[in-house]
Amino acid sequence: MFGILVSAANVVLGFILRSVIAKFFLYFALYFFVTETVSLLQSSHLLPSAASLAGAFGSVGNDVWYFLDLCAFNYGAPLVLSAYVTRFIIRRLPIIG
Structure with missing residues (x-):
């Protein structure tokens, strides 16, 4: 029974670390890059x-x-x-x- 619980916890932890946290940091970096780029373009009067x-x-x-x-x-x-x-x-x- 303990092996099944450890295996299930391992699967859930692997899913969270591989997909949820990695995608969060990736999309945060993309959001930060786009917002800073647009503000830079607006401040330099290119838009x-x-x-x-x-x-x-x-x-x-x-x-x-x-x-x-x-x-x-x-x-x-x-x-x-x-x-x-x-x-x-x-x-x-x-x-x-």
């Missing part, structure tokens, strides 16, 4: 800011803005842009993409 995009759309006329507001462009454009940036970042990670 566009909201002020530069507002300046780019400043010359659009009122008749065009009516249709852009009708299609919820102010919600959809940042959503699509962030989705493309996220897809780009994820595909560059060798483990995930």
